[in-house]
Amino acid sequence: MMDLELLQTFQFERILNDDPATHSITVLGALAQHTDEGHGARTAILRIEKLPLPSAIAEDPASSLSKFNATEHTDIYSWGSGWLKPDPDRPDVKINIIHPATEVHIRKVDAFCVAYTHYSKQELRMVQETPELYERIVKPYISAFPTSRIQWVYDILSGKSEADKVLFRNPDPDQGFVILPDMKWDLTTLGSLYLVAIVLTKEIKSLRDLRKRHLSMLKSIRSEATRIVAEKWGLRDGSLRCYIHYQPSYYHFHVHIVHVNYVGSMGSTVGQAHLLDDIISLLELDPEDGPSILERMTFTYALGEQHGLYKGMVAAQKS
Incomplete structure (x- = not known):
């Protein structure tokens, strides 16, 4: 478990990504590691993200600030810089930590559902994935994907970890799923509410594997998510955007809510994102027999240059 004392041992190496759009910065360094063999430092990645502003600053800006410096004004417009007062009940930043981190972590797509938000900044390239390219390039890549990379998913599904955070669980091995808060959400700000539904079955790696028989499960995810946010946070119908990533950041089917x-x-x-409602509609158009429409489609999406599919898919575009 990470604490302030261990965090104070962090040794900075370099910035991996600085993203003003998400008010976050990702840095590479080392943290102390205590093992039976002694003490040392192990590679670590820290992603530090500014949390949303508290509602109190809108209600009473002056009392929320400890300092304000006017910068400039012109006609009716003025601007300046303010410093928020410390509040023991409200943190200012959220810190995600990977420790020890490997070279794969440093260059990979974030394995915790932040698809196409990279630890290391990288160029993107749009590619078209035909059914033939899926069979020849993508499917073998998915099949070779180490299951150890998603052990954390299996721990959630088995109840070994984050059991107290699960908002809903359907234990059916074929149609079941869990819904819980995503690690990116601060659990407080409703405007940035972020949940994830993870299915129990291991047969669905990505949306390419979805078939008409999965419609009941997909509709249940949609209805349970709507019910949960209404009962727990008072959100009305139409307050959610549910979508599926392709390519996903990890190959065990999940829905972002x-x-x-x-x-x-x-x-x-x-x-990048495909609305759950649209996927349900496509599957409803599927014939009872024969290949699924998701098997027959050509998908166009962005790949980062560090993605394991990048070289093969980019090369395939030339032909």
Whole structure:
């Protein structure tokens, strides 16, 4: 478990990514490691993100500030810089930590559902994935994906970790799923509400594996998510945007459930996110027999240059 004392041992190496859009910075360094063999430092990644402003600053700006410096004014417009007063009940930043971190972590797509938000900044390239390219390049890549990389998913599904955070669980091995808060949410700000539904079955790696028989499960995810946010946070119908990533950041099927006003992630943009409602509609058009429409479609999406599919898919575009 991470604490302030251990965090104070952090030795900075370099900035991996500085993202003004999400008010976050990701840094590489080392943290102390205590083992049976002694003490040492192990590679660590810290992602530090500014949390949303408290509502109190809107209600009473003056009392929320400890200092204000006017910068400039012109005609009716003025601006300046303010310093918020410390509040023991409200943290200022959220820190995600990977320790020890490997080279794969440093260059990979964030394995905790921040799809296409990278630890290391990288260029993106749009590619088209035909059914033939899926079979020849993508499917073998998915099959070779180490299960150890998603052990944390299996720990959640088995109840070994985060059991107290699960908001809903359907234990059916084929149609079941869990819904719980995503680690990116501060659990307080409703405008940035972020949940995730993770299915129990291991047969669905990505949306390419969805079939008409999965419609009941997908509709249940949609209805349970709507019920949960209504009962727990008083959000009315139409307050959620539910979507599926392709390519996903990890190959165990999951659905992102965010507040409709949440705009803090590149993962909700076109070429990355597919609305759950649209996927349900496509599957409803499927014939009872024969290949699924999701098997027959060509998908266009962005790949980062550090992604394991990048070289093969980019090379395939030339032909």
